[in-house]
Amino acid sequence: MEAFKNLDRALVQVKTKTGVDPDLEITDGDGNIIANPTKEDLMVLKQQRNDYLKRTQKPKGQALTDEVYQSTGIVEDAFGPNAWVDQKGRLKPIPEYDTPEELVRKIMEWENIMLHRMKAGSSIIPDTEGLVLHLGVSPGVVRGWRRGERGEAFKNIIEIEINKIAAVKNQLAMGGAIPQVVWATMMNNQHGYTQSSKMEIDVTAKRTPESSETLIKSANLLP
Numbered sequence: 001m002e003a004f005k006n007l008d009r010a011l012v013q014v015k016t017k018t019g020v021d022p023d024l025e026i027t028d029g030d031g032n033i034i035a036n037p038t039k040e041d042l043m044v045l046k047q048q049r050n051d052y053l054k055r056t057q058k059p060k061g062q063a064l065t066d067e068v069y070q071s072t073g074i075v076e077d078a079f080g081p082n083a084w085v086d087q088k089g090r091l092k093p094i095p096e097y098d099t100p101e102e103l104v105r106k107i108m109e110w111e112n113i114m115l116h117r118m119k120a121g122s123s124i125i126p127d128t129e130g131l132v133l134h135l136g137v138s139p140g141v142v143r144g145w146r147r148g149e150r151g152e153a154f155k156n157i158i159e160i161e162i163n164k165i166a167a168v169k170n171q172l173a174m175g176g177a178i179p180q181v182v183w184a185t186m187m188n189n190q191h192g193y194t195q196s197s198k199m200e201i202d203v204t205a206k207r208t209p210e211s212s213e214t215l216i217k218s219a220n221l222l223p
Contacts, residue, residue, distance in 0.1 A: 003031050004048075004052075006024050007045055011042055011046065014039045020036075020037065028045060029045075029052055071121075071123045072124035073122060077130070078133060097137075097154075103135075103154060104157060106134070107135075107157070109134070110135075111164075125169065125177075125178070126164075126165050127186070128162055128190045145158045165191075166190075166191045169183060
C-alpha cells in the first residue's frame, strides 16, 4: 500500500467547512489506512512524512552528481574495466600514433561515440579532457602536438578537433546550457582565449587660447 496516500488532499480539505471526505483513503508511513483522521492526526502524519523524506532523499548536490554519472557515460570511459588493460588482463601499451592518419581515425572514433550519445539524449558535452582520455595519451603529449613537436600535420589535426569542441561549447553557452563563468574559464584554459578587462580612453585636452595680458601676468608670477 502507498505510504502517506492522499495526505495533501486531506490537508487541503481539513481547512474547509465540510472537512475531510470520509471516502478519501488516507494512509500512514507504513501504508495502513487511517479512518476518520482529525486535523491533529493529519498534522502528525505530515511531520512523519517530512522526517521520512529528510532521511531518504539525497542531497541536491548528490542527486545532480548521480544524474551526470548516469547520463554522460564518462565514468565508464575513465574507470571502466578496459581503461588500462585489455580483455586478457594485459596492460595496454600507450598509443604511439605513428602517422597523422592513425590519429585522425582515433579522433573520428571518439566523434562517433559523442555523436551517438548526444543523439540518444545524453547530456554529455565534448571536451578536451574526454578527447585526451579516448586517445589514451597524456595531456602533455597533446600539448606537445599543439606546439608542433610532431610536425604541422599533427598540430593542425589536433587544433581543428579542439576548435570543433569549442564551437559546440559556444553554442551551448549561448543557449544557456553552460554557465557563462564556466564557459569563459574553459575558453581561457583549454582553448587559448583571453579576456581583457582593460579599458582605454583617448582623451584629448583642449585648451582655450589665452590672451596676451593673461600670459604676461602668468610670466610675472615666475621667479
